[in-house]
Amino acid sequence: MDQVITLDNISRDSFYNDYVKPGRPLRIRKATAAWKALKIWNADYFKSIEGDLKLAAKNADVASGKRETLYLSEYVSLLEEHERQLRDGKCPPQPLYLHDVPIFHLLPSLVQDIEPFPLELLPKWYWKNWHNYIQFFMGATGSLTPLHFDTLYTHNLFFQVAGRKKFILIPGNQKAMCYIKGWRWSDFDPARPDYERFPEAKGLTLVEVVLEPGDVLYIPSGMLHQVHGLSYSISFNIDWHTPRSAGKGVFSLFEGAPRKNIYYNSLILLGVGLKVPPKIIFPYYKSYLNYIS
Numbered sequence: 001m002d003q004v005i006t007l008d009n010i011s012r013d014s015f016y017n018d019y020v021k022p023g024r025p026l027r028i029r030k031a032t033a034a035w036k037a038l039k040i041w042n043a044d045y046f047k048s049i050e051g052d053l054k055l056a057a058k059n060a061d062v063a064s065g066k067r068e069t070l071y072l073s074e075y076v077s078l079l080e081e082h083e084r085q086l087r088d089g090k091c092p093p094q095p096l097y098l099h100d101v102p103i104f105h106l107l108p109s110l111v112q113d114i115e116p117f118p119l120e121l122l123p124k125w126y127w128k129n130w131h132n133y134i135q136f137f138m139g140a141t142g143s144l145t146p147l148h149f150d151t152l153y154t155h156n157l158f159f160q161v162a163g164r165k166k167f168i169l170i171p172g173n174q175k176a177m178c179y180i181k182g183w184r185w186s187d188f189d190p191a192r193p194d195y196e197r198f199p200e201a202k203g204l205t206l207v208e209v210v211l212e213p214g215d216v217l218y219i220p221s222g223m224l225h226q227v228h229g230l231s232y233s234i235s236f237n238i239d240w241h242t243p244r245s246a247g248k249g250v251f252s253l254f255e256g257a258p259r260k261n262i263y264y265n266s267l268i269l270l271g272v273g274l275k276v277p278p279k280i281i282f283p284y285y286k287s288y289l290n291y292i293s
Contacts, residue, residue, distance in 0.1 A: 004209035012120040023220035025169055033214040037113040037161050041234050043080055047073045053106055057096035063146050063185045068096055082140045083232050097143050102289035103136035121157055125272045126240055132282055136236045143229030147178065147186035149222055151292060152265050153249040154239035156219035160211035163233030169207040172222025177204055183257055190226055221245040243273040264288045
């Protein structure tokens with residue numbers, strides 16, 4: 001597999017001209033190394049700030065969408081037990097996965113742990129309330145998000161806070177060779193390719209990257225990705241649009257996208273394209289954070 005380009009820093013102009021416009025993925029190494037979150041986001045911390053918060057965690061088959069609701073402290077204890085059994089040489093079943101959770105709406109105090117935030121990587125329309133668009137992930141060693149593309153054709157900034165994750169990326173223009181079912185999930189497993197069952201996948205271009213704490217990964221609009229938890233892991237991402245990707249999202253209606261996708265993409269196109277202020281758009285867009293979950 002090829003490797004994602006890795007840089008230690010990048011200017012805003014270079015990011016947009018050299019990566020966003022041509023749709024090239026990028027890893028920015030240790031971009032958030034100064035965050036307090038990298039030091040304090042651990043099991044004890046999340047137990048201490050729970051406040052009787054219940055969350056919906058997905059089962060090991062993330063694409064199924066099946067969930068179980070439990071207290072955050074219960075979930076953290078579940079992960080701790082799973083990791084303990086692994087260290088003891090056992091093979092426990094894969095636990096639930098806290099996946100795509102709008103955690104900063106539920107626990108707004110967490111925002112102070114991820115500053116200064118690299119706003120220069122986002123379109124200016126998102127700057128004022130950037131944390132509104134964050135989705136959170138916490139999972140065990142062995143967690144897996146199957147191959148898919150982000151449902152609205154958004155760009156994706158992925159932030160690794162604790163632990164390690166491996167991404168396998170496939171260019172969006174090769175989607176037809178990925179055996180998509182429904183709208184965005186793929187039956188093909190690039191980590192264990194079965195070319196007898198999926199012969200067209202032989203022509204895919206696979207790119208791999210491993211994220212360490214403090215790393216940021218840029219995933220272009222439409223790029224397919226499979227995500228592997230290499231350890232106990234905490235991370236989050238922001239889905240965001242440029243006018244071009246939002247327009248592509250609107251026209252995805254003609255590719256079979258769910259009609260609700262068109263609604264959300266149209267809202268963001270009004271914002272990033274026609275400069276309708278976020279305070280007007282977000283109350284209508286907010287439900288997307290649960291829709292994607």
